[in-house]
Amino acid sequence: MANRTGTYVAFDGLGMTDPTKSDFRYYATIKAWCANSNIEFNITNSHEKTYAVRDTSSKATLYSRIQERLRASKNMLVILTSDTRYTGSVLSYEIEQAIDNYKLPLIIAYPGYTSILDVDSHKDVWPKALAERIGKAGTEAIHIAFNKDCILAAVKQFSVNGEHLRR
Incomplete structure (x- = not known):
């Protein structure tokens, strides 16, 4: 198995080609934090460990690349917003693969919050793949605010070889 050092970042692109109109x-923002030498934020981005996938790539190529990246990941950062689709996005496939095949702990981040005190109050933004797996044996997840300090702490602490999470 590949060296599992990366963090796989997942979000719903909402089928948009304009990145400013999607999650x-x-x-x-995460990439900008990593690139800014004045900010203490550094993660190993699993997306940068393999060849890029183009908009013109076939679904088979996309899914193959996703699996390759997940194999090299120690955890998955899932960004969920009110725009996240319940079904019909690649995000659902990524979550299914991360949990079912690669046993990755999920770090679920919610933009617009300073803390997450009641996880269940966010169920309305969970994609179906996550909703069906949360609370089941084998699913490890932590829910946090989308904040650089929270994300960095979670990425450092929770991995396939680290802490065991409970919902």
């Missing part, structure tokens, strides 16, 4: 903007 891609939160992924771009």
Whole structure:
């Protein structure tokens, strides 16, 4: 198995090609934090460990690349917003694969919050793949605010070889 050092960042692109009109903007924020030498934030991005997938790539190529990235990941950061679709996005496939095949702990981040005190109050933004797996044996997840300090702490602490999470 590949060296599992990466963090796989997942979000719903909402089928948009303009990243400012989708949850891609939160992924771009994470990349900006990593690139800024004045900010203490560094994660190993699983997406940067393999060849890029183009918009013109076939579904088979996309899914193959997702699996390759997940194999190299120690955890998955899932960004959920009120725009996240219940079904019909690649995010559902990514969550299914992460939990069912790669046993990755999920770090679920919610933009617009300073803390997550009641996990169940966020069920309305969970994709079906997550809703069906939360609370089941083998699913490990922590729910946090989309905040650089929270994300960095969670990424450092929760991994396939680290802490065991409870919902």
